[in-house]
Amino acid sequence: MPDILTTATPDLMQAARQALKRYYGYDNFRPMQVDIIQHILSGKDTVVLMPTGGGKSVCFQIPAVVSEGTCIVVSPLIALMKDQVEALKANGIAAAYINSSVGQAEANDIARAAVSGHLKLLYVSPEKLLSEGFLQFLNRVNISLFAIDEAHCISSWGHDFRPEYTQLGTLRTHFPGTPIIALTATADRLTQRDIRTQLNLHEPKVFLSSFDRPNINLIVRPGQDRVGSVLEYIARHPQDPGIIYCLSRKTCETISQKLVAKGVKAGHYHAGLTPAQRSKVQEAFLQDDVQVIVATIAFGMGIDKSNVRWVIHYNLPKNIEGYYQEIGRAGRDGAQSTAILFYSFADVMQMREMVTKDVPARQAQLNTAKLERMQQFAEAASCRRKILLNYFSETLGEDCGNCDICRNPPTTFDGTLIAQKALSAVARSKERVSINLLIDILRGMRNQAVLQGGYHQIKTYGAGSDLPYLDWYSYIHQMLNDGLFYIAYEEGYALKITERGHQVLKGQLSLPLKKFQPAEKAEKPSRASKKAATVATIGTPEAQLFDKLRKLRKQIADEQGVPPYVVFSDATLQEMAAERPVSRVGMLGISGVGMKKFETYGEAFIKLILEHEGPQAAPTDSDEVLSAAPRPRAAVANQPVSDSEDATVQLHQMGLSPEDIAERRNLALTTVKTHLYNAYAKGRELRIHDFVSDTELAEIFTARTQLGGDPTLRDLFDHLREKYDYFQLRMAALYHKRLRGQ
Ligand code: ADP
Ligand code: ZN
Numbered sequence: 001m002p003d004i005l006t007t008a009t010p011d012l013m014q015a016a017r018q019a020l021k022r023y024y025g026y027d028n029f030r031p032m033q034v035d036i037i038q039h040i041l042s043g044k045d046t047v048v049l050m051p052t053g054g055g056k057s058v059c060f061q062i063p064a065v066v067s068e069g070t071c072i073v074v075s076p077l078i079a080l081m082k083d084q085v086e087a088l089k090a091n092g093i094a095a096a097y098i099n100s101s102v103g104q105a106e107a108n109d110i111a112r113a114a115v116s117g118h119l120k121l122l123y124v125s126p127e128k129l130l131s132e133g134f135l136q137f138l139n140r141v142n143i144s145l146f147a148i149d150e151a152h153c154i155s156s157w158g159h160d161f162r163p164e165y166t167q168l169g170t171l172r173t174h175f176p177g178t179p180i181i182a183l184t185a186t187a188d189r190l191t192q193r194d195i196r197t198q199l200n201l202h203e204p205k206v207f208l209s210s211f212d213r214p215n216i217n218l219i220v221r222p223g224q225d226r227v228g229s230v231l232e233y234i235a236r237h238p239q240d241p242g243i244i245y246c247l248s249r250k251t252c253e254t255i256s257q258k259l260v261a262k263g264v265k266a267g268h269y270h271a272g273l274t275p276a277q278r279s280k281v282q283e284a285f286l287q288d289d290v291q292v293i294v295a296t297i298a299f300g301m302g303i304d305k306s307n308v309r310w311v312i313h314y315n316l317p318k319n320i321e322g323y324y325q326e327i328g329r330a331g332r333d334g335a336q337s338t339a340i341l342f343y344s345f346a347d348v349m350q351m352r353e354m355v356t357k358d359v360p361a362r363q364a365q366l367n368t369a370k371l372e373r374m375q376q377f378a379e380a381a382s383c384r385r386k387i388l389l390n391y392f393s394e395t396l397g398e399d400c401g402n403c404d405i406c407r408n409p410p411t412t413f414d415g416t417l418i419a420q421k422a423l424s425a426v427a428r429s430k431e432r433v434s435i436n437l438l439i440d441i442l443r444g445m446r447n448q449a450v451l452q453g454g455y456h457q458i459k460t461y462g463a464g465s466d467l468p469y470l471d472w473y474s475y476i477h478q479m480l481n482d483g484l485f486y487i488a489y490e491e492g493y494a495l496k497i498t499e500r501g502h503q504v505l506k507g508q509l510s511l512p513l514k515k516f517q518p519a520e521k522a523e524k525p526s527r528a529s530k531k532a533a534t535v536a537t538i539g540t541p542e543a544q545l546f547d548k549l550r551k552l553r554k555q556i557a558d559e560q561g562v563p564p565y566v567v568f569s570d571a572t573l574q575e576m577a578a579e580r581p582v583s584r585v586g587m588l589g590i591s592g593v594g595m596k597k598f599e600t601y602g603e604a605f606i607k608l609i610l611e612h613e614g615p616q617a618a619p620t621d622s623d624e625v626l627s628a629a630p631r632p633r634a635a636v637a638n639q640p641v642s643d644s645e646d647a648t649v650q651l652h653q654m655g656l657s658p659e660d661i662a663e664r665r666n667l668a669l670t671t672v673k674t675h676l677y678n679a680y681a682k683g684r685e686l687r688i689h690d691f692v693s694d695t696e697l698a699e700i701f702t703a704r705t706q707l708g709g710d711p712t713l714r715d716l717f718d719h720l721r722e723k724y725d726y727f728q729l730r731m732a733a734l735y736h737k738r739l740r741g742q
Contacts (some may be wrong), residue, residue, distance in 0.1 A: 001297055005479065012041050012066055013034075013037070013038060013041070015066040016029075016037050016041070016062050016063070016066050019062055019065045019066055019475055020058070020062060021594070022092075022594055022595050023065065023091045023092055023093055023594045023595070023596065024058065024091055024592070024594050025588070025590065025591060025592045025593040025594035025597060025598075026337065026498050026574075026591055026592065029058070029344075030054075030055050031676060032050070032054075032207055032209045033055055033058055033059055033062075035207065036048055036059045037058075037059060037062055037063055039205055039207075040059070040060065040063045040145065040179060040181055041066070041067070041390055042064050043179050044179060044202075044203075044204070044205065045179055045180050045181070045201040045202050045203065045204035045205075046179070046180075046181040046182070046186070046204055046205055046207065047151070047181075047182045047183075047192065047195055047196065047201065047204045047205070047206040047207065048181065048182070048183040048207050048209075049184060049186070049187045049192065049206065049207065049208045049209065050183070050184070050185060050207075050209040051185050051209070051210075051211045051212075051213060051328055052185045052325070052328035052329065052332060053213060053306075053331060053332035053333075053334070054185070054209055056149075056185075057084065059181070059183065060073065060145065060147035060160060060181050060183070061088065061093070061121065063144070063145060063181075063244065064120050064121050064144055064145065064147075065093060065120050066290035067144035067145070068117075068142065068144060069117065069142035069143055069144035069225070070114050070117070070119045070120065070121065070122050070141055070143060070144060071121045071122070071143070071144050071145050071146070071147055072122050072124060072138065072141075072143055072145075072146050072147070073121055073122065073123045073124070073147045073149060074124060074125075074126055074130070074146065074148045074149060074168065074558075075097075075123050075125065075131055075149040075150065076122075076125065076126065076149070076150050076153050076160075076162055076165070078099050078100070078101055078125065079279075079303065079304075080149075080303075080304050081097040081099060081123040081125070082097065082101075083286075083303075083304040083563070083566075084123065084304065085097045085123055086563075086566050087120075087566050088120075088121060089595065090566050090567070090596070090597065090600070091594055091596055092594065092595060092596025092597075093120050093121065094113075094118055094119050094120050094121075095119065095120060095121040095122070095123070096110045096113065096114075096119055096122055096123070097110075097122070097124065098111075098122065098123070098125075099123075099124065099125040099127075099128055100125065100127070100128070101436065103171045103332070110138060114141045115137075115141055115144055116139050116309070121617070122141075123648060125168070126162065126164035126165055126168060127164055129168075130164060130167050130168075130170070135170075135174055138174075139174075143175060143178050144178075145178060145179045145180065145181060146171055146175070146178060146179070146180045146181070147180075147181050147182075147183065148165075148168060148180065148181070148182040148183065148199065149183050149686035150183070150184060151165075151182035151183055151184040151199070152184040152185075152186035152191045152195070153165045154168065154191075154194055154195055154198050154199070155186075155190065155191040155194035155195070155198075156194075157188075157190045157191060157194065160396075165198075166198055168198070168199055169198050169199055169200045169601075171199070171200075171458060172199065172200035172201075172202075172524070173200070173449075179645065180199060180201060180204075182195050182199055182201070182204075184734055185325075185328070187208060187211065187392065192206065198606070208393060210389075210395065211324075211389065211392050211394060212385065212389055213327075213328060213331065213570070214385075214400065214402060215331045215334055215335060215336055215337055215402075216294065216327055216328075216330055216331050216337050216338070216339050216402070217336065217337065217338045217339065217402050217403065217404075217407075218327075218339050218341075218384045218385060218388070218400075218402070218403040218404065219338060219339065219340045219341070219403070219404045220340075220341045220342075220343050220377075220378050220380075220384070220404060221340055221341070221342055221343070222342075222344060222470055222473060223342040223343055223344030223346070223347060224344075224469075224470070226314055226342050227255065227258055229257070229340075229342070230244065230255070230259070230312060230314075231258075231262055231264075233310070233312070233340070234259070234264055234291070234292065235307065237310065238293075239306070239547065239550060240289075240291070240309035240310060241285065241288060241291055241292070241307060241308050241309055242291070242292055242293075242308060242309055242310035242311060242312065242330075243292070243293050243294075243295060243299065243308060243311050243312070243326075243329060243330075244292060244293070244294045244295070244311075244312045244314050245295060245296070245297060245299075245311065245312070245313050245314060245326055246294060246295070246296060246314045246315055247296070247314075247315040247318075247570075248296070249270040249271070249272050249296060251294075251314065252268040252269070252270050252294045252295060252296060252314070253268050253294075255268075255294045255314065256292075256294040259292060259294070262588050262624050264291060264292055265289070265291045265292065266290065266292040266293070266294060267281040267284060267285065267290045267292075267293055267294070268281070268293070268294045268295065269281050269282065269293050269295040269296070269299040270295060270296040270299070270355075271296065273437065274468055276427075276654065281293065282303060284297075285303075285305065286303065286305055286563040287557065287558070287564065288307075288554055288557075288563075288564050294314075296447070297317075297322065297326060303329075304332075304333075304413070305329075305563065305565060305624055306332040306333040306565045306569055306570075307333055307335075307564070307565045307569060307570040308329050308330045308331070308332070308337070309330065309331070309333075309335075309337050309338065309570070309580065310330055310337060310338040310340065311326060311327050311330045311337075311338075311339050311340075311474060312339075312340045312341075312342070313326070313327075313339075313340070313342060314342055314343040315342070315347060315350075315351075316341070316342075316343060316347035316348060316351050316374060316375075316378065317341075317374060318354070318355050318367070318370065318371055319370035319371065319373070319374055320350055320370070320373055320374055320377060320388065320391045323341070323374060323377075324388065325659070327339035328587065333565065333569035333570050333571045333572075334569075334571050335569070335570045335571040340380060343378040343379075345434075345435055345477065347370065347578055348375050349386075349489075349493060351371055352368060352371060352489070355367035355368065355370075356368060367403045373391060376481075377391075378408070379477050379478075379481060380405060381405065381410055381478070381514045382399075382405060383396070383399040383400050383403055383405055383406050384400075384403040384404070384405055384406075385399075385400035385402070385406075385494050386399065386400065408516070409637045410514035410515055410516045411514070411515050412512050412513070412514055412515075413509060413512070413513060413515060414511075414512060414513075415475060415478075415511050415512060415513025416504065416507070416510045416511050417474070418464070418467075418475055418513060419479055419484060419504050419505075419511045419513070420440065420504065420507075421442060421463045421464050422442060422464070422472075422475070422476060422479065423485070423497055423501050423502075423504060423505040424459075424463075424472075424505065425438055425441050425442055425458070425460040425461075425463065425464075425478075426438060426485060426495050426496075426497055427505070428458040428459060428460055429441065429453065429455055429458060431494055431495065431496050431497065432453070432491075432494050433453070433455070433494060433495060433565065434487075434492060434493040434494060434495065435473075435476055435487075435493070435495065437449050437450070437453070437455070438476065438495060439454075439469060439472045439473060439476065440455075440460055440661060441455045441458070441460070442460065442463060442464030442465075442467075442469070442472060443461075443462065443463070443464055443465050443472065444456075444461055444462025444465045457596055471515075474514075474516055475513055478513055478514060479501075482502055482511065483498055483500050483501075484498060484501035484504055484511070484667075485497045485501050486498060488611055508727070510607055527613070541664075542577045542578055543577070544612075545576075545577040545580070545609070545612050546573055546574060546576075546577035548608055548612060549568075549573045549576055549605065549608065549609075550570075550573060550602060551606050552605065553567045553568055553573065556601060556604065565599075567601060568592060568593070568597065568601070568605075569592055571591070571592060572590060572591060572592030572593065575591055575592070576589050576590055576605065576609070580609050580612075580654065581606070581609070581655070582606050582609055582610055582613075582654070582655055583606075583653075583655040583687050583690055584598070584602070584655040584656060584657050584660070584690065585655075585687075585689070585690050586655065587602050587605070587606060587655055588602075602655065603654060603655070603656070606654050606655040607654060609702050610653070610654065640682070640719065641679045641682050641684060642678075642742075644675065645675040645678055645679050646679075647665065648661055648665065648667075648672055648675035648676060648679070649675070649676070649679045649684055649686070651664060651665070652676060652686060652687070652690075653687075655669075657690070658672045658676065658691075658727075673727045676691075676727075676731075677727065677730055677731060680731065680734050681734055688731060688735050691727070691728055691731050692724070692728050692731060692732050692735075696724070696728070696732070697732055697735060697736075700716070700724065700732040700733075700736075701732070701736055703716055703719050703720050704716065704733075704736070706719070707719055713726055713729050713730065713733075716729050
């Protein structure tokens, strides 16, 4: 087929861009979204592999919005469906879902809406889709496309395998001409192949986006006093929702209890709870009623909460895939987020036992290899994101600037002497000691293990008492990684010196070591995190405003029975706190504020920002602040305006457009414009740029000069070829007059 017929028309892409702004409030597509949408709009099959938070939904929702008919979305999780449909509705897009939780009468209404073409998106569970009669019903619907969400569920290789998914291949037979788009956050090759073949996709184009999540600050902390660290972290982020992942159900419960005892709103979640208990905690977390969830990895699959600000791994995950998936639940809204991993060598040992127990030898080998990669990540002395992406066969050009190593690069020094002390202590204790015991010996501790072994009598006892525990801990791990000794697992994890170790001990080889900074510093937002939205520092006016905005969001969300992030995302509130928009134009300029949301919430948020600014603060508009034009001084003496004019001006200052004011006050548009003109003429400050931009003012000014003298409005109107209406021309005239100080 010639290419010209198979690419989306420019018109459709234009409509797609407009829809993005209008419904989602976003100015630009993310890089891959454009290509994907273009491909889908040209009617072809598509596979999208993008990490969680990458922006997959937009890829099929926008084509659904700009195409005729209804997009059928297959989604495996009831909770997710509900969330997505709520979010769509909040954006002003007609959407609905049908699954086992929807009653017959409601389902009939939805079906009718679909048949009559009133729905842009219809979400269904695979069971429902494949159930008796549903496919026949779909025959009556004008289907724009099928979107198969969480498409990896089709693969029996994966951990989320759902047998119903394997029958989705019939869609192609029933609807041969309808394009199918499959989306997943799983990128491995086997899954990809299963998706293509089982869905009977026709020469699909596969879009594999980068798996980088630059807004997540990656931190690894030594595994000492974990509860203390967690509490301290929460105390410093008292409003931020987060998840703590633990290995066992028991740990989940105890930690959650400890947090609650300290006044933290925490709850636990694991597979041992009843479904009712689980959905209760989950709901509370979604609503921001519970700040912290302590969970086993069972938690997270079914939730779509975009404002999770941090994830803590209390225990070491068993491989990088798992780790990456779990940290991916933080910061889906793109705002700065944190992932902290507690790490100690004991974790590796514990995990090693777990992943090799009761499994065939080959599997055990594979599991161990994967665990070692995880360990390598945890012990890294160079950019952690590079290591992570490297694992997924991606390369990062430069260091990320948003991990603990990048923020606090370790310094290298000659560590030969330190290494010799440790090696000598290992040798003198007859290579019978484990890492922890070795550190105790070096630091001259008098505990039972030391005394029992008689290690207080060896020559190197206390030779390293000048260094704190954590430094020794780090140096010994570096020596291990450098191959100076190894661990004999079968001998109670005793350290054994290698040939290379002996060389260092004898002074034949020197050893560079890295010194790390204390962990707290590594967590501060750094200027280096270029792509990540900055977080307001606690106590600043911006942070105070952010806090107020967040409270208002919560209040609105509770009133409307939706999760707070459905109202606005954290990223959107952060931008509001920084920009403080008090006009319609300003508010619509905030990323994440679309038309519908502006209409629903805009006024309340503008009001809050105005209140926060204080009564004397003149509303400044970002458009105005940015403009280079000098602000005209009020040359006209302030004259009283009428009450009615005043009411109009007040609404204007709240950010309403003349059209909105007219509607609100039940006045004719011309009356409102006259009010505004009169008020401006009487010296009231208005945001003139809401009506005419700087460039437009300049154009009108030039026209005026060209015409010479004092041209009539009619002359100007004609000269400018009817580009501006009379209201704009009059306001511009006043502006210029005030500028000249007349
Ligand atoms: P995924 O389904 O891949 O996990 P989502 O579709 O939920 O990701 O998108 C993650 C977040 O990014 C959402 O808050 C979404 O609104 C936002 N987002 C998506 N596309 C854009 C865009 N073009 N500009 C700004 N934000 C976007
Ligand atoms: Zn880095």
